[in-house]
Amino acid sequence: MPSKSAAAKAKLSQNPHAVKEPREKNLEVAIGRQVRELRKRQRMTGSDLAAQTGLSVGMLSKIENGVISPSLNTLQMLADALRVPLIQLFSGFEEPRGAMHVKAGEGVEIERAGTRAGHQYQLLGHIGSNNSGVVVEPYLIELTDASDRFPAFQHEGMEMLYMLEGRVSYRHGDQIYDMEPGDSLLFDADSPHGPEELLELPAKYLSIISYPQQK
Numbered sequence: 001m002p003s004k005s006a007a008a009k010a011k012l013s014q015n016p017h018a019v020k021e022p023r024e025k026n027l028e029v030a031i032g033r034q035v036r037e038l039r040k041r042q043r044m045t046g047s048d049l050a051a052q053t054g055l056s057v058g059m060l061s062k063i064e065n066g067v068i069s070p071s072l073n074t075l076q077m078l079a080d081a082l083r084v085p086l087i088q089l090f091s092g093f094e095e096p097r098g099a100m101h102v103k104a105g106e107g108v109e110i111e112r113a114g115t116r117a118g119h120q121y122q123l124l125g126h127i128g129s130n131n132s133g134v135v136v137e138p139y140l141i142e143l144t145d146a147s148d149r150f151p152a153f154q155h156e157g158m159e160m161l162y163m164l165e166g167r168v169s170y171r172h173g174d175q176i177y178d179m180e181p182g183d184s185l186l187f188d189a190d191s192p193h194g195p196e197e198l199l200e201l202p203a204k205y206l207s208i209i210s211y212p213q214q215k
Helices: 006-009 027-041 047-055 059-064 072-082 086-090
Strands: 109-111 119-123 134-143 158-172 175-179 184-188 193-212
Touching: 006 047, 027 047, 027 059, 027 086, 047 059, 047 072, 072 086, 175 193
Parallel strands: none
Antiparallel strands: 109 119, 119 134, 134 193, 158 175, 158 184, 158 193
16 A cells, blocks of 8 residues: 555646746747748648638738738638647747735735624735636734634635634634644635634734636
8 A cells, every 4th residue: 555655746746847838928929930830840831821721922921920910810711721729829829927926014904704803804915817717815814802703614615724823723614623833724615614712812824715716
């Protein structure tokens, strides 16, 4: 029977240091390079591809050199002639990837649904629509002597807590976890969860929630 460490290594197979081939940030240039590469791969001359699409050789040359922005109809004709899906002509384009930098103490204080008095929530960043299909909400939560005990939360997605200061007993489903500085807790957020007892205050912890992006 494989050890726990061996099983963990098998599951964590993604290489975070693997770098993809650099992509073009100019859409027209990216499309042109892809058209030229696909044409040469199929051993077609510019004249061959121009004849099959009804484009002039000069127009095709401008497209391949990224000089002009071809219409969607032209791109579809090129994709058909090259026998590839239309989306493949965009595969060399580097789409912008979102990032949000929040300086210390500049998180946005919000009233999260279900929050009670004395529970301070700071949203540390938010990226909405993105290509990953996942939304992540990182919160810094602070509990003080004035904090009310509140009923358990329950929502879709996964949540991770990381205890920074103080001590609380935290409920997830039927289990209670004693959370001290440096402790973490990763759980399915669809089960009822939340601070059960405030043991040492003030208490402060990170709560990172991830859930599927709405279509």
